[in-house]
Amino acid sequence: MFDFDMLGLAPELQRAVKEAGFTEPTPIQNQAIPPALEGRDVMGLAQTGTGKTLAFGLPLIDHLLAEPGKPDPKTAKALILAPTRELVNQIADSLRTLTNGTKLRVATVVGGQSINRQITFLARGTDILVATPGRLIDLMDRRAVSLAEVRHLVLDEADQMLDLGFIHALRRIAPHLGTPRQTMLFSATMPKQMEEISRTYLTDPLRIQVSPPGKAADKITQSVHFLPKADKPAKLREILSRDMDALTLVFSRTKHGAEKLMKGLVADGFNAASIHGNKSQGQRDRAIKAFREGTINVLVATDVAARGIDIPGVAYVINYDLPDVPDNYVHRIGRTARAGREGEAIAFCAPDESDLLRQIQKVMKMEVPVASGKSTLDDYSEASRPSRGSRGGPRRRGGGGGAGGQGKGGKPSFKSHEGGGQGAKRPRRRRRAA
Structure with a gap:
């Protein structure tokens, strides 16, 4: 077990971690952050609410702070893909807390928002791009963003990202990413077929599992x-x-x-x-x-x-x-x-x-x-x-x-968002979009 001040992080990042009140890492952070800081590919499995965002966000930011120069126009240095708009915004808010006062820029692209405004923002380039796959492909088709400079890829909620609903989008995105690159996958569940597919995206990954897949939080x-x-x-x-x-x-x-x-x-x-x-x-x-x-x-x-x-x-x-x-x-x-x-x-x-x-x-x-x-x-x-x-x-x-009085205060937290189910007598359900 380490304290965050023992990692040798960039001074501005170490300061941000302290200001956010983080001192002791969660189990997934304890096992994932050191190898990720070394540049290893990581496949992390942990219950929801156990801090996966910080587990990939901290080493990602530290790597980017060490890289010289600003991103070129229409490029990104790191790409984080997530399945929902809400999760994209949540991740970005958490990362902005850590990058506040640094040279790094965090951008989001999701559906349901003005694509022209996103094109304008991306024209300046960004260090970290957090996106849903569908809108990212729209922007790629319009040549509003190039992924050739991406050297860090994160798939959050990887089981859903690699599910059939997203695998085709990932296959379109992956060939445009820069190489060599570091790839990190994090999720609370890891179906066998998803693990097999994930091998396409990782090189000699370190698998970290701090709880059995499908297990709910103990509390x-x-x-x-x-x-x-x-x-x-x-x-x-x-x-x-x-x-x-x-x-x-x-x-x-x-x-x-x-x-x-x-x-x-x-x-x-x-x-x-x-x-x-x-x-x-x-x-x-x-x-x-x-x-x-x-x-x-x-x-x-x-x-x-x-x-x-x-x-x-x-x-x-x-x-x-x-x-x-x-x-x-x-x-x-x-x-x-x-x-x-x-x-x-x-x-x-x-x-x-x-x-x-x-x-x-x-x-x-x-x-x-x-x-x-x-x-x-x-x-x-x-x-x-x-x-x-x-x-x-x-x-x-x-x-x-208790519940009373805990609903207020919007400080971002790093403690981190339809198909089968048929029996012999139960007709097949049609998948419904959320």
């Missing part, structure tokens, strides 16, 4: 309510009413469902907003800002937020609908219990979602304790039921681990 208390679909709205309102001041993130499977649910909550007097793929980037940014600052305390979202929200004050995550992809459950509930805090994850399971829950439990290698209702899982064990006093919903919190 997350999980529970599930078995109930008919028609009873979900009432159960949600019951749970929300027990801790009205807590920051609560509610996940819906579809865009339409998220919007309808949010409007119903607002009509019933709850302070709620929503984010999903039908919202403009400005609307999504404003909703997350209000949630971070505590102006609203219930945020209804699709999986667009499963990997893109890093707000330490989130006390509860409610899976109103279970995700079609089991790994997404791990990412969803990882929005709570961040930065060492405690959190609670509550799931609703309707009869037609039983197979989804079964697959989630298989991925996590654990049974989710039952809070209410009768399980419809074939392999359900009575031993998984909590004691009588723990049924019926989330416990109220107090003290440092």
Whole structure:
């Protein structure tokens, strides 16, 4: 275990780390930063909320500070790819905290924003470019950016980046990158097929795994309510009413469902907003800002937020609908219990979602304790039921681990955002975009 002041970082970077209040590294930082500083390719696996952004951001910035000269027009020295707009913005905000007062420039390119403004900014060149693949390809097609000078590549949430939805974009981007280069992949889950594909992008990588893939953070208390679909709205309102001041993130499977649910909550007097793929980037940014600052305390979202929200004050995550992809459950509930805090994850399971829950439990290698209702899982064990006093919903919190008063303050944190699930009796679902 090292302290950050033992790494021999550039003086301005060491100063920024101290000002941000970081002294002891998390396990993923402890194992990934030293070899990354040496220039090794790194494949890092760690639970959500354990500091992966700092694990790749610190060595990346240190390398760039040591390089002479400014970036040429329309070029970048380092490229970070992430699957969602929210995650791109979150990463960039964290890196800007560390690069403040240095020569380095951080730029973002995401869909939903003015491409002409992004073209203008990139015309000056940038040291670090954080991007979603689709918008980056648009800019490449317009010859607004050249990646030939990129010597550092980071894929954040690498499992989703290398999933079929992004692999074609990566195959278009990769040939344009400079060589030789350092490549770092970080994720909370690592499916076997993704690991095989990742070998294309890394050279003699050091694999670092600080927790089993699919394992949720230890400080997350999980529970599930078995109930008919028609009873979900009432159960949600019951749970929300027990801790009205807590920051609560509610996940819906579809865009339409998220919007309808949010409007119903607002009509019933709850302070709620929503984010999903039908919202403009400005609307999504404003909703997350209000949630971070505590102006609203219930945020209804699709999986667009499963990997893109890093707000330490989130006390509860409610899976109103279970995700079609089991790994997404791990990412969803990882929005709570961040930065060492405690959190609670509550799931609703309707009869037609039983197979989804079964697959989630298989991925996590654990049974989710039952809070209410009768399980419809074939392999359900009575031993998984909590004691009588723990049924019926989330416990109220107090003290440092509670929800009250933790939703405010927008300081960036470095503690870091649909398919299968079919059973024999369950028809195939069509993939829905977040």
